[in-house]
Amino acid sequence: MKAVVLMITALSLINMCCTNTLARDFTAQQESEKPNIVIVISEDMSPRIGAYGDEVAHTPNLDQLAQEGILFTNVYTMAGVCAPSRASLITGAPPHRTGLQHMRTADQKYIGVPPANVKAYPELLRKKGYFTYNDVKTDYQFVKGVVDIGPFTIWSANGDVRNPKDSLLPSAWREHDLQNKPFFINLNPFITHESALFMPDRTPEYLRGMNHISAAIRSNYTFKTPKLDSIKVPPYLVDSNQTRAEIARFYENIDIMDQQVGSVISNLKADGLWDNTIFIFTTDHGDALPRSKREGLVSGIKVPMIVHIPEKYKPDWMPDNGDHEGRLVSFEDLAPTILGFAGVERLPYMQGHDLSKNAPTTREYIYADRARMDSADLRSYFVMDNNFQYVRNYSTVPNGSSIGFRNILSSSNDLNEGNKNHTLTAIQAAWFTDKADEELYDLSQDPNQLVNIANNPKYKSVLNRFRDELDNWRNQGTDLNLIDEQTLIKDLANNHGEQQKTLPPVAEIDQVTGKLFITPRTSGASIGYSYDQQVWQVYDRSFIPNKKKKTLYIKSVRYGWQESNIVEVTF
DSSP, X not given: OHHHHHHHHHHTTSOTTOOOOOOOOOHHHHHOSSOEEEEEEESSOOSOSGGGTOSSOOOHHHHHHHHHSEEEEEEEOSSSSXXXXXXXHHHTSOHHHHTOOSSOGGXXXXXXXXXXXXXXXXXXXXXXXXXXXXXXXXXXXXXXXXSOOOSXXXXXXXXXXXXXXXXXXXXXXXXXXXXXXXXXXXXXXXXTSGGGXXXXXXXXXXXXXXXXXHHHHHTTOOOOOOOGGXXXXXXXXXXXXXXXXXXXXXHHHHHXXXXXXXXXXXXXXXXXXXXXXXXXXXXXXSOSSTTTTTOOSHHHHEEEEEEEOOGGGOOTTSOOTTOEEOSOEEGGGHHHHHHHHTTOOOOTTOOSOOTTSSSOOOOOOEXXXXXXXXXXXXXXXXXXXXXXXXXXXXOOOOTTOOOHXXXXXXXXXXXXXXXXXXXXXXXXXXXXXXXXXXXXXXXXXXXXXXXXXXXXXXXXHXXXXXXXXXXXXXXXXXXXXXXXXXXXXXXXXXXXXXXXXXXXXXXXXXXXXXXXXXXXXXXXXXXXXXXXXXXXXXXXXXXXXXXXXXEEEEEEEOTTSBOOOOEEEEO
């Protein structure tokens, strides 16, 4: 929490809407054949945007983005909670195939270790000449925590949680030396996070810092507060003034986030980069509210996605600006698509659809999975198409099991008190009962997924089709959800029960060509090199070193392991 405290102090000292910019020449980025790419991944938010038909939302900047780009109406994450979802997004693989499926490995005092062949797609971009930047959240499980930057090979530069400007969707291309490269920038607005709904009188002392962060951000913006009678409360939540006020606060925070996104877009345009930049807006999973976040149902995994693609990069299939696109899209598709737009080959394990192609394959199904959520074992698998969603529960523990972080919400308190006092409706009370082994929902007739039709004979053929599809999906790769988490932790450690350490790489200068070749000694390790141990480049292929520098430093890291020792190569 030390970093959080430092950021709180700094936030109180400045006007966060102001950003000092350095004079930069963006000619290289404007003239590059490869597009610049910016992806904004907001926190904990379903499509609560005016352009999606939400009449309460005040989102003029995102609405304008929808006019200048394409609004996707059927986009889904691979998990309904941040850490597994972000792990799957950055690796391009479902979390249960990489061992990153449990909610926040750091909370269980270990670091996830994906298979040796798994790489973060920004590292692949960086190898092929991109400047890569992340701000501020990482949370992809093979790191020490929410904002730990992780393997040094992924990002050319990173936001700093102690720097208040880095929590406001900074225009990072203005603040960093891009090294004459096209850029890939990943921005993560915090203000829509679940914790920004916490009220101080309900927040435990150890989490009060989160109250201060959201309050500091909010104090620098003006926003619209919706009237409580305009709020639509879904039937699985208690319709109380407290719940309505919490949802209203959610809309206020969405308004702030919209302003932050608008600032990034305005600066791209002002710097002459808009026509050379692919801009993607989405969120890491569904709403922060109960029966949305941490769920694999539609309310937990359906997200907005609005994409601006300059005409010179737009594939043939893509509709005109201002149009809606209804094809099924999974977060599994984003890594191959971004790599495709950048002209970078995907890795063989990435099975998503590359939407940068002129005629991409049409997706028939969306898949998601779930494992431990805090202390609750909620292991389930989810498959859906345009009409139905199928759920197989390997843990029948109630979805409404007590989760400390979620219990801080007023809406959770209303549910918990109602369950205790037996005042809930049958729909609301069902959240607190043991789950069935199987669930099936007709999404056209039951969009809130309140009626399980798995035992309805009328849907027997549909049920069998989804059973087969789930089994086929699980058979396409390893399923590390089969391994008990404590066993998984032991398997990842060395003989002393400690985090493994990457072996240092080996280098040699070819006596004929004078090129330096570097190879790892640990399978799957990524390699970096530096002349000053400050700026590290990612090694992709042999090169002729700058011998005027006398010494080159090299090191390597396998994801989830400690970095190797640094090796000096002298000339």
